[in-house]
Structure formats: structure tokens, C-alpha cells
Amino acid sequence: MNANYVALNADIHKNKKIKEITNFEHAKNFHIASITMDEFGMxxxxxxxxxxxxxxxxxxxxxxxxxxxxQNLFIDDAGKWTVSYIPSIVRRYPFSLVRTSPDSEEMALCVNDDKSLINDKFGIDLFKSDGSPSAQVLKVQQFLAHIHNMQYRSKDFFQLLDNIGLFSEKALEFQQDGEAKSIGGFMVIDYEKLRSLSDEDFIKLRKVDSGLECIHIHLGSLNQMQNLVRLNTIKKAK
Structure with missing residues (x-):
């Protein structure tokens, strides 16, 4: 189980409250954020x-x-996210679904037990007086269940992309202050490999709901590197 995260428990947390998250300081050092297929478009x-x-x-x-x-270029000095879409892995904080043990498929709803978040007086109730989850916790459970289900669906699709050989390792190149730079450690879908797919493998992709759409969204999104360069230039000029 992740450090600082504990399973929500009515015996322990029945009279506890959780402060509302009003900024994204917890993600200020995220230079990447994992996403699922349903997030590609936004x-x-x-x-x-x-x-x-x-x-x-x-x-x-x-x-x-x-x-x-x-380096997170999408959080300002006040901890506010500066663009409209925030990845779900960032929005779920301070809650998470965590395996009860490394070998178990059973998941537990957990919360960051930081004392600055969990307290007796201020914030939103975690449980009702009868020990049942509060409306907010039920809403969180539904949100995390959706993320979890999409992670499994996405994992299967990404495995298919890997199995049919569409990935290539690529350093993303950009210009910063007139100097050529790059960042690596990533894979992208190779357009030439996509074009030369066999009919059999192409049909496999077509059978995946939104699969082809995700591929084209991914390829188009690589143009956003210039947006990061622009934001980085602004940040360095401050």
C-alpha cells in the first residue's frame, strides 16, 4: 500500500472530516501524468x-x-491548474484505489492520512453518523471505479498496439532559446508502421471501440510539444 495512504475504515474515520482540495500543489513536481483511453481527446x-x-x-x-x-508547466505559483483539462490521476487526490496486497485483486478505497487533510473539525464528512459512507465518499468511489475500469480497458488496447508492433522509441525534439534539445524515454506510434499494417492487424484495431480515434489523437497531440516550449519560455522569463 502506498506510503501515507490508509484504507478508509468506519471504525477509524467515522467522526473524521477531510479538507477540500483547493489547489494542485500535490502535483507541482509531476512532469508526466498517466491517462486512460477516454482521456485522450480532452x-x-x-x-x-x-x-x-x-x-x-x-x-x-x-x-x-x-x-x-x-517540472509541471501547467500549475501556476498559486497552485492553480492553468488549462481546462486536468488528468484524472491528478483530480482523484487525496483518494486512491490500492491493492490490499501485492498479489491480491481486491482493491481498497484509501485516503492520504496527512494530518493537514484529515481532522475532527473542518471539511467534508467521510462517514455518516450510522457508519455508512458519506455522499462525497460514494461519489469518489464511483469516480475511482471508472478510472480503474478504464485502466484495464486501456491496458488491453495498449498491449494490442505493442503486439502488432506499432511502437517506436523516440526522443521528442524541440527548440529552446535557439538551441536544439530533446527529451527521451518515451514511445510513440510509428506512422509508417501504421500505414503498412496487414489487413488482419488493421481489423483488430477497428474492433476496439475508439481505438483508431485514439491513435490519430495521439499522433496529433505530439504537436503540443511547441506549447510546452512556449510555457517553458514564459516560466524562465519570470
């Missing part, structure tokens, strides 16, 4: 979307938020 309006090879060899998708490690 995410592409502001961020480049790339793919990552995980330690277990699976593939996930992520938005690039900064050009340097621990």
Missing part, C-alpha cells in the same frame, strides 16, 4: 500524449507536463 488539447514501457513490460499512456524532471 488531454490532447493541451498536452503531448506518449507511451511508456513499465517495469513489468506492459505499456501505459501519459501526458507530458514538463520539459525537465519534476
Amino acid at each position: 488531454a490532447s488539447t493541451s498536452y503531448p500524449i506518449v507511451f511508456l514501457r513499465n517495469e513489468d513490460k506492459s505499456v501505459s499512456a501519459a501526458t507530458i507536463l514538463g520539459l525537465e524532471p519534476e
Whole structure:
């Protein structure tokens, strides 16, 4: 279970409240944020979307938020997010679904147990007086369940992309202050590989709901690198 996260428990948290999150300071050092298929459309309006090879060899998708490690160009000095779409992994804080053990499929609704968030007096109730989850907690459960389900669906689609050989490792190149720079460690869908797909593999993609749409959104989103360069230039000029 993640550090600082504890399972919500009526015996422990029945009379506890949680302060409302009013800024995104918790994400100020996120230079990438993982996303699921259903987020591609909105995410592409502001961020480049790339793919990552995980330690277990699976593939996930992520938005690039900064050009340097621990740099988030989309949070201002007041902790406000500066564009309209905020990745769900950022919005879910301070809640998360966490496996009850590394080998278990059972998930527990957990909360960051930081004392600056959980207290006895201020904020939103976590439980009702009868020990049942509050309306806010039920809303969070529904939101996290949606994310969890989309993560599984997305994982299957990304695995298909990997199995048919569409990924290429690529350093994303950009110009900063007249100097050529690049950031690597990512994968993108190779357009030439996509064009040369066999009919059999192309049909596999067509059968995935929104699959082809996600591919084209991803490819188009790479143009957002220039948006990051612009934001980085503004940040450095301050």
C-alpha cells in the first residue's frame, strides 16, 4: 500500500472530516501524468500524449507536463491548474484505489492520512453518523471505479498496439532559446508502421471501440510539444 495512504475504515474515520482540495500543489513536481483511453481527446488539447514501457513490460499512456524532471508547466505559483483539462490521476487526490496486497485483486478505497487533510473539525464528512459512507465518499468511489475500469480497458488496447508492433522509441525534439534539445524515454506510434499494417492487424484495431480515434489523437497531440516550449519560455522569463 502506498506510503501515507490508509484504507478508509468506519471504525477509524467515522467522526473524521477531510479538507477540500483547493489547489494542485500535490502535483507541482509531476512532469508526466498517466491517462486512460477516454482521456485522450480532452488531454490532447493541451498536452503531448506518449507511451511508456513499465517495469513489468506492459505499456501505459501519459501526458507530458514538463520539459525537465519534476517540472509541471501547467500549475501556476498559486497552485492553480492553468488549462481546462486536468488528468484524472491528478483530480482523484487525496483518494486512491490500492491493492490490499501485492498479489491480491481486491482493491481498497484509501485516503492520504496527512494530518493537514484529515481532522475532527473542518471539511467534508467521510462517514455518516450510522457508519455508512458519506455522499462525497460514494461519489469518489464511483469516480475511482471508472478510472480503474478504464485502466484495464486501456491496458488491453495498449498491449494490442505493442503486439502488432506499432511502437517506436523516440526522443521528442524541440527548440529552446535557439538551441536544439530533446527529451527521451518515451514511445510513440510509428506512422509508417501504421500505414503498412496487414489487413488482419488493421481489423483488430477497428474492433476496439475508439481505438483508431485514439491513435490519430495521439499522433496529433505530439504537436503540443511547441506549447510546452512556449510555457517553458514564459516560466524562465519570470
